Amino acid sequence: MDSTDNNNIVPPVITTTSTSTTSTTTTATTAAATTATTNAAPSTVSSGGATNDQEDVGVSNASVNESLAGLSHHKQGIPDGSYRSVDVNGQWIANKLKEREHLYTEKKNMTIFLGTWNVNGKKPQEPLDPWLCDPAMPLQPDIYAIGFQELDLTAEALLLGDTTRSLPWEQKILESISNEYVKIMSRQLVGILLCVYVKKEHRQHITMERSDIATVGIMGMMGNKGGVAIRFKFYNTSICILNSHLNAHLENILRRNQDMKDIAKNIKFVVEDNNIITMFDHDQLFWIGDLNYRIPLPDAEVKEKIKKKDFYSLFLHDQLYQQMKSGAAFEGFQEPPISFAPTYKYDAGTDVYDSSEKKRTPAWCDRVLWKTSKTAENVGILTYRRHELLSSDHRPVSGSFIIKVRAVIPEVKNRIYQEIVKELDKKENDSMPDATISTNLIDFESVKFMVPVTRTIVLENVGQVIARFKFIPKLNEKILCKPWLKISPFAGIMLPKEKITIELTVYVDSTTSYAFNVANETMDDILILHLENGKDYFISIMGSWKPTCFGNTLENLVRYQGPLVGTQPMPVEQKKLSIPKELWRMVDSLYSNNGMAEENLFIVSGVSKEIEQIKECLDTGTPFPAFSNHSMAEVIIRFLEALCDPVIPFTLYQQALDGSSAVLSCKTLVSHLPSVNYNVFFYLISFLTEVLSHHDQNSLSADKLAIVFSTVLLRPSPTNSALVQQSTDATIVKKKADFIKHFIHSHNNI
Amino acid sequence: MSFPYEYIFKYIIIGDMGVGKSCLLHQFTENKFVPDNPHTIGVEFGTRIVDVNNKKIKLQIWDTAGQERFRAVTRSYYRGAAGALLVYDITRRITYNHLTNWLTDARNLTNPNTVIMLIGNKKDLDGQRDVTYEEASTFAKQNGLIFVESSAKTGENVEEAFLKTARLIFQSVQEGNVDLIPDGGITKGNNVLPTPPAEQPKNCQC
Structure with a gap:
């Protein structure tokens, strides 16, 4: 290296490197x-x-360089990964240049x-x-x-x-x-x-x-x-x-x-x-x-x-x-x-x-x-x-x-310098992590309410270096993906040739069903899988969602005169049904099937196959197949439980509990419910009163029914984990049941 | 020994699917043409150190997916680009017709000093030409873009396109029109690494 073309001030650096480079010329x-x-x-x-x-030995001005780079990065944060440090580049170029000295010098x-x-x-x-x-x-x-x-x-x-x-x-x-x-x-x-x-x-x-x-x-x-x-x-x-x-x-x-x-x-x-x-x-x-x-x-x-x-x-x-x-x-x-x-x-x-x-x-x-x-x-x-x-x-x-x-x-030195820089480029490009992904498109196909579906992606490190990956949010977003999708793991590390299987799971429950059932969103998303220091992969997510009365809202359901599948909702300003017809169909079928007399109705669980069939019929409008009353009773409970917002809305939950001992405050609260909720509430209370009138046959009591129904009619928002946790405490369970019992007992007096 | 490089410029390559964005990148960084390259689903990344006015400049090139459905996502990569290569295919008019949309994105999502270069790719397929040079040239003039027709296959004008852009950016830097650190698009020194386009999520998986 010719020191005449070197005007930079060079900090004291590594002299030991000269041994390897100069020994070749002996x-x-x-x-x-x-x-x-x-x-x-x-x-x-x-x-x-x-x-x-x-x-x-032409070692580059590494530390000068680094301090400059450092200055310019205060805004950008710490670059992820540091194996491509300044010293490595400068030294590498200097060493290569020294090695090839004979090519650009003449004796x-x-x-x-x-x-x-x-x-x-x-x-x-x-x-x-x-x-x-x-x-x-x-x-x-x-x-x-x-x-x-x-x-x-x-x-x-x-x-x-x-x-x-x-x-x-x-x-x-x-x-x-x-x-x-x-x-x-x-x-x-x-x-x-x-x-x-x-x-x-x-x-x-x-x-x-x-x-x-x-x-x-x-x-x-x-x-x-x-x-x-x-x-x-x-x-x-x-x-x-x-x-x-x-x-x-x-x-x-x-x-x-x-x-x-x-x-x-x-x-x-x-x-x-x-x-x-x-x-x-x-x-x-x-x-x-x-x-x-x-x-x-x-x-x-x-x-x-x-x-x-x-x-x-x-x-x-x-x-x-x-x-x-x-x-x-x-x-x-x-x-x-x-x-x-x-x-x-x-x-x-x-x-x-x-x-x-x-x-x-x-x-x-x-x-x-x-x-x-x-x-x-x-x-x-x-x-x-x-x-x-x-x-x-x-x-x-x-x-x-x-x-x-x-x-x-x-001129020759400059040309060789260019060549070396180019080699460095190639080296650097080669040293970027690289991975293959088994697919860029995940189709979950038909997705049902509260039925998880899992698909996998296999990521393989095909580069020469360790690959760190993570899913990153899109611009202006805070989360990696839609809330109904789970990614596991969402970040990780792979040695060269190593493979990793990433599980993507769709799970739609009442916290996320609103988007599909009410807002009519399609089930799709694009995920960005980022390799540190390397490329980004986009993964398209899709699935199909059939509208269902489970995980729906009362407000939305009363806009459908026909089955959810295949019927357009009535415009918001038009006359609505007083209660969701799905609820009426279920209650009606229990009447017709002599369900009132069924022992321990709402206490004994149903048959899962029948439950699935009933749910399907509710959404498609087809007649129910033969069913046991317990199955139908369970679907009623499930239906109420799945409502995005319960009959007594989340916002009134605490108030309802606080006033559960006083009949009057309970009644006041109910009288302020939105009309659909009010209708549904009294429809159910009338039904429960009717059920109780058959207590000789079905062995039910107001207490039993109140406990079962209060759990689904009066529940805390799932986002409030403290309330959710308390909700199974005996005192809370009692308060909730008390709230409902006021109405069952006094129904005839309202 | 001087600095390995003194500046780092971030480039993005944008344009419709199949116009040859990735091929341009590979041709420029590796002098290689890979026919039947699979579509880029995501963002590829390449670097090369070039010489502008005797200064070593490192180009960090982000090659984005062209598919329409990824449009919203790829937008997040525009931020801070010092140069944007807007590519169409001279044998497919539709890709030319979409330039206005791409240009709007580029203008809205980059800063005013970003140098945008229009590239009519696949010059080697002159027989199947669907967009004349004159027409595109006029479009470029009207929109204040530099324009070149290139072939990622033969390498013709590929080097020129990247270097011309770099020279213009450098000029801008020298004239003081550009801050050195707008989102990392132009940086001095040595240590810039690709960083994710958006903020990190906070303790949050989904």
Whole structure:
């Protein structure tokens, strides 16, 4: 991921994800590493500590995103289900983009020149061309990284951090390298200076430039030894360059080793997402400088080998080589093969090795090392040379290398991004729950009063995720379905492939029959079955309802002169029957069938088959078949019980109970009944009086009849559950019966 | 890495039964044409992220049942739509004749800034054409709709129809004509999920 096209502020996020994505690119590294080191006869062993470049893992700004999404949702409530969270999307896209980096990037060979020179406190005198513009360099490098040591040996520099000495050297560099270059950054630590330049054409591809310094020695306070590091990203390749000056003297090998480790430990950079990385978290790490490792051989022997240009055998004794081989320092670093004479120590201004009393043995103090991360492609060695600038007691050294960077091709990247987004779409669409439903149409066919009919729907989870379903109300409605329908279960959860059977039951009782019997509504409904995060199913419900006098109203029934089935009701304003003819038919048939004499009439239950037949005949107007009086008596009770509003309406129930002990209040109440109710009430009272007159045969008493009839004539609204519950209490039963008894006894007096 | 998407637009697809609403959805979200798709009995749902002015926009598309008997129920899904695709079948005039009803619903049940696009589908069946381009185009003009003829079968103009609508909505958003959160029709950020059209029942089964 190219950080240049990323302007968003990214919160610190998950760096561990990089492991899986970057590890796919490791295979080519080993081969490249081999080619890079073929010329190095006894070159250093690369043991390669594992480091990953983690700073450029393009994890999305998940939390920023989430907070935005959060802001916009205060109105919408909590989205149901949260498995499609923001992080998942952003991360997924970022990972996929990283995986396909090779598709939208092209490899470019870039050259980097790394120079190091210990100038021994000298001010610049001679042009730097022989060092920086060496004709042996096949190309103009794309990047120059130039390091100095002992730039400033004054006490001021040491103690006060005066860095004015660097300017003339930077000036000198610019005089040598052409004006095609711009400085990326320079950093100084007392005498140690590192300057990095890049060709102007690449400037925009240098990002995340950072620098850091590390001192060594007692308390790390004295800055004459230590390291300066500059890191940056060049296209998509992260590069770190460290210029160091380690402790001097032949015997100080362990000191130098420790210096190296201290520097490596202390150099830190803060990069994208506030991640803190070390030198080793880079694709390419170059370590240059006066490392001060010596050759522990007699001076004469060394000079003899130099004379013979027997650098190979000399190198075998090089302390740095030995330390690297044993793994004591610079673990995993490599160095190009050395084919030049030791660069230290000369008599300044001459070609003569130290002729002073100290007679320091020549050594390869000045070196260029590199280390390529396991996930990056190794560098190619172009040159490793010393240069004949004479003003210092060191000779400058340079190494130049080919680095393969990946440059983003913006159009291709965009296309691939689109593809990935499309994949995400598909993934997301696939991850929506999906279910099949056995039918979208439930026909209950013929539905009868108080006869439940059940049909089932089988819902099967055919998606790849858990499906949560629930029935939801339609727009502007509060309930899931019509009150005569029951759904069980009305919500649930299904694992993939799981099936669930949903029962739909129609049950019409006196609380819901009004719609069909009186309001002439058709029996249909549409249910919405909602899958969370997914689609909605509509389920059409239908059934047929035959008009019936059960679950009807007195007011409505007296408008029918003929049977309910097949007759239109008379207009409301026209003359009505005084009582429902169905009631008259039943009472009349009991008379004709000598029902008055039937023992325990209204106490003994009827025969259910006959009851059904009688009900059917009442609605169709056909003559009753042969029946027992008990069956007919029970239908009368059922008829009264099923009335949507009883003969004594629900609204007067409490009043009736309250006044049940007083004849007068009972009579007053009845006298205020609607006319149909009044008629029906006295029709029934006359009938009951007649029944009682046959008490010799039927063994009935006013008490018995009053208890039976009060239960159906005087009942609480089913919606008032408290009253319904009380209504079977002995005291209430007695009050209700008392109410009726007043009339049976005194009927003749009304 | 930038936002996976910056806005979410809710679309509804409406029109008579059998005009190809679901096929348009599938063509757009999956580049797939499924002949003999069963009638949608309910509301299907699909998403796709598109690019408008270099912004990633997630389209949430609700494909509704076209049958007349579900009309009352499908109305509940119009609310908050940022875009409405009003579809008819160029080979069946009756579906064109019903546009006025659909349009009335769309106008009444969405907000004034909802972008309504008229789509004459089944362009591939030009031989059986029953409604001319000119006629429909005039109708669209009169009613202030954008108009395109498409084929969910070949994919012709499908992309265009959805994207054109998105561009117009986006324009509206940029001009500040549209609130970001009218019932979730246009939302910024990332986390919108389909929610039921109406309120939850309170402790109530039936």
